[in-house]
Amino acid sequence: MGVIFSPEADNLTTMAGPRGEYSKSVERRAEILEAAFTTFAKSGYTASSVNEIARSVGMTQTGVVHHFAGKLALLQAVLEQRDTRAELLLDGRRGRDFLASLVEISRTQESLRGVVQLYTILSAEATDPDHPAHDYFVARFERIAAAVTLAFEEVGAADGLRDGVDPRRAALLTLATTEGLELLWLNSLEVDMAEDIRRLINSLLIEPI
Template sequence: MTVQSTSPRAGGYARGRATREEILDAAMRLFGDVGYHTTSLRDVAARVGISHPGLLHHFPTKAALLEAVLQRRDEVDGTAFDDDVATSGDFLEALARLADRNAARPGIVELYATLSAEATSPEHPAHDYFRARYVRVLAQTTAAFEALQSEGRLRPGLDAATAARLSVAGMDGLQVQWLMAADAPDGRVDMAAAIRALHASLLTDLTGV
């Protein structure tokens, strides 16, 4: 008979993982609410309810914490996006579904909008991350429009690279408008519907209507 037991080391590891996740959640909210530069590691530690040295055990610098927050967002969004592409077979529809998911996660949208604006400065620790991200996203979106162009579905006179830039600009711009309209009397913009309309305007109407 084999007796199974949970070692103190295993229990400590599980607690450490749980604390790390709490730190990432708190940092994500604070970075989105007040910005990266305004937030201190002590602020994050206080939000979680741990000591400053306790937080440093998991993340020795604020830059390391920011990198982990961004990686976590990419992992979650990347998995969901790939699943949408696989199920729908449509890259542009997957983008619209991503916009729809974002509408249910205002903290994530605010984090991205705040950090991407701050990171335009070359001195910002996330500058290289966002530059690389835009290169990657533009390449993926351009490839999607090139495939549509080869099928005769891209509007005449419009090249795939320009269509991709319009799509990425639309996604990012709609997020800012959505955040700014939190208290608007007519409600927030439907980001998914708006991005679908934008994409439709870039494609040839194959219905003949």
């Protein structure tokens, strides 16, 4: 089964029968997601259209809707790709180790300017409570804040937090700073996203990570 999702799957698209069709469909979805990503990153969500995304991959709007129910479904699929990558890095890590992996995730963003820009534009647009992705972003921020709070609590339980540092406030500060550093980095300020977030976290810990 694995071969269908591997780069070699290209060879299968010429095969007749359901397996070939399935593989073609997987490729089509990947192509559409790539185009949706590029369009959203350039114009934001509001100003983009399914039609524009369809045209950029030589499809009709109906053709795209066959794979993704609409613009919001495209957005969610694009965002989930990013989160899945980050969650793999965090999986099974606790306390100081979890906090250290937040620094690693920031490091990986440096080679993903387009993803960071897309995400920055969409999360800003979605601050409008009427935006279709508003609830998605609120839930996403809450989920991350809860995971980072837990990590600071684990460090606190081992007496690793500086005096007066509250785990929940530390988590919100870490999340806010990560978002803000991305914005400044995109605006060409000489921030070092990974080292600056490490500095913030270390200002809250007794022993630096």
